[in-house]
Amino acid sequence: MTYSEPVGITAFGCGRDEAARFRELAPRFGVTSTITESAVSEDNVRLASGNRCISVGHKTPITPATLRALRRAGVSYISTRSIGYDHIDVDYAGRVGISVENVCYSPDGVADYTVMMLLMAVRHAKSTVRRADVHDYRLHHVRGKELRDLTVGVVGTGRIGTAVMERLRAFGCRILAYGNRAVESGRPGPPGAPGGPGASDDPGDEVSLDELLTSSDVVTLHAPLNAGTYHLLGRARIQRMKPGAFVVNTGRGALIDTVALVAALEDGRLGGVALDVVEGEEGVFYADRRNAPIDSKPLLRLQEMPNAFISPHTAYYTDRALSDTVENSITNCLEFESRNQHV
Template structure:
């Protein structure tokens, strides 16, 4: 699902950015890009001049210590990997920033209400839903075919068949929680596997077999989460709801870590109540994911326990990370800032 706060829809903004594309455009707008990885920087440096933007790029996440990099620019672009504190928002406002484009669909790393109170509008981006949808289906197939155990045993030259046989998607019921662009794209892909599908959303918007959440949990062999993280969806799958799920069911989460009560999940996996989990996002991932921790393993007990389980797959919030989605993200972040600068914001 995408949200918009103080800007036109990202798809419209993207078209606007493309229509401005020209190598001869005069650089008239400055944007500071925080938390910019090397691959993002390459795309920003390619696209920004085409739309008249002079980017100031830093790998550092935005903080009180580096807000001066935004001096003279009304717009900044930030990544989703680090929380933007209220103190940082206040400091950005004091140096003249009026608009933040987050290079993510979700806003949960920014207090949008506080930003508005200090005169800053916040906008998100859209990117290809196919990146996350493809990855989600891959995780489903891997977890029901016990890919983690198979690959680990093969790596040490143990080529015996596992005593636990895999399952076929066509024999299973998949419950899709959240049917925005990504959830809908997952459903589109699953049709080809011939499985049964159920859907839950507080705002049904596609042709699907919608049922109440409790019913979906009781009937589904796989539950996949694609809803935004809000105060209402925090721990959407809590202990009681996990206990409602079918014995041996699987959970897939490529949405946000806190949609799941991780302690309750670990307990259900440990007792065999659940058959497995595939998690691209995790509670407490901040400061762990996107870092090299080979020399200093994380001190997250829940993460370490999950990683030891043969029926749990964990990847570091990478489902969105494709070349197509990266280009979409940069293009739309630039377009959002241009739209704000032109005075065409809506909200």
């Protein structure tokens, strides 16, 4: 591709390894890069001056005021280094003249982590490790479960959900699937509904959401967060789940009504949860909070429970995903400029 003007990108919210990868890859694509550790805000949009494209992380919401400030600075394209873009009001961005796209990265890291969390949940790993750390080596009072004896319901059958199902087949468990097109519409899909873009040709037994919830020993969430999927697992749906079932979430925290989830754990309705994402994680995850108060009572309560395993939104955090997100952010920018170089 050739351009009448140099192509530049400003990368906001970069960690040290992301910054190093931008500096390594941008020159290979003929792109100049401006890189900052700070998340994009009204106060630093000047760093985008001269660049129509910016790259942002998923950790900090981008406010309407920041979007307006970016547009005034000449930005017309945002590539978010994430699959989800619920941290950006995409419709509002469009109204002020900014296009927003996400990136694809290898689904394998999140899929691997999901299976790890699932195994930890059904084998009571949190309480076992906690006791061993204080030299209490007694066995858990409840025996663990083997995956070949379980039915696992996968909600969302895009690239990550499909990769999870591929791994689960090796364990011999029964797989139920609720596909992406139904998930994204927020409506239950009929049996046999297609799984959506990136889905496997053999997605497992495709069922309605109600059937998946009532039949699954484990439910794992891989749906995008949008108006239709907010609190996809609310109080009523959690009550319809099998007694003693487990929930795994490596998607987005707000897919689950956390207050209802805590209640179901406290009354013994659910057997346990493994959550890499939690509603209200913003401002808590990715920070050292050892000596700072945490306002989220549901999060604090979950972390007290022996059958609730919590990790800080880290399933995506692999070397391969880093390379993919940075490279695809750059190529997204180049493709945008290719489409709009004469505009």
